[in-house]
Amino acid sequence: MKKILHDIWNDPILCRPLFLICVFFFLAHQIAEKWMDIHLKWADNYLDMLVLMPILLTLYTVEKMHFRHIHVSVSRSEIIFLTLIVGFISEFVFPYFSYRFTYDLFDLIFLWIGSLAFYLDRYFLIKLSVK
Amino acid sequence: MTKEKNSFDPIGTNAEILRFFKQQWNQIIDWLKAEPSDSFIVRILKAIGKVLAVILFILLSPVVAVTLFIAFLLAF
Numbered sequence: 378m379k380k381i382l383h384d385i386w387n388d389p390i391l392c393r394p395l396f397l398i399c400v401f402f403f404l405a406h407q408i409a410e411k412w413m414d415i416h417l418k419w420a421d422n423y424l425d426m427l428v429l430m431p432i433l434l435t436l437y438t439v440e441k442m443h444f445r446h447i448h449v450s451v452s453r454s455e456i457i458f459l460t461l462i463v464g465f466i467s468e469f470v471f472p473y474f475s476y477r478f479t480y481d482l483f484d485l486i487f488l489w490i491g492s493l494a495f496y497l498d499r500y501f502l503i504k505l506s507v508k
Numbered sequence: 509m510t511k512e513k514n515s516f517d518p519i520g521t522n523a524e525i526l527r528f529f530k531q532q533w534n535q536i537i538d539w540l541k542a543e544p545s546d547s548f549i550v551r552i553l554k555a556i557g558k559v560l561a562v563i564l565f566i567l568l569s570p571v572v573a574v575t576l577f578i579a580f581l582l583a584f
Contacts (some may be wrong), residue, residue: 407582425579433575440571456564459572466576477583 385443386466395498396435399428399491423487426467430491431498432462460492 385391406424410416434451437459441447464485471478509554543550 425582429575429579433572436571436575437566437569440569452562455566458559459566462563462566462572463576466581467579471580471583474580475583489516 381443387438388439388443390435390438390442393435393498395431395494395500399431403428403432422481423483426484426487427491429490430463431495433463434459434492434495450503453496456492456496460488464488 402424406420409417410421434456437455438451441449441451463489466483467478467488468480472480540550540553
């Protein structure tokens with residue numbers, strides 16, 4: 378377990394600028410919203426959805442590599458299906474359990490923009506590492 | 509009147525129903541084995557299997573479950 382944690386800590390995937398920027402914005406927004414009571418309309422509505430997929434897909438890649446020992450990057454179909462599943466759960470399942478969740482088409486658009494950003498990041502990373 | 513061998517009786521026992529479905533399943537498998545591997549139906553079934561495997565792989569991921577749970581709690 379200690380070795381796995383050590384490997385995860387030293388994994389370059391977790392040092393990707395996209396992942397770090399998304400984590401920073403997510404934490405900054407949560408602190409501003411919950412603790413400092415600062416509300417920005419656009420950020421409150423869409424920022425979480427925008428940063429969700431790059432964070433989730435990065436963590437999913439880490440899980441795949443270190444816990445399932447599949448040393449292949451996340452495929453295009455995995456990105457598409459994960460986005461579809463997350464979009465379905467967040468927009469159609471969660472509203473049944475809490476009134477705070479409402480269906481919004483822009484949520485889905487920002488979710489897909491986040492996935493596209495992750496895909497492009499992986500694409501250029503692989504392309505540059507091949508060169 | 510004698511009952512025809514291997515015929516399906518709709519008001520049969522569970523064992524008979526299971527035997528019927530097993531027989532049908534074996535027939536499908538035999539038919540698929542006889543099909544060439546590059547035929548249309550085999551390629552379609554392989555694609556469906558691949559999609560289901562990816563979905564199952566994602567749904568069984570603890571990271572995805574935990575992240576969605578946290579996302580739900582943060583907005584709850």
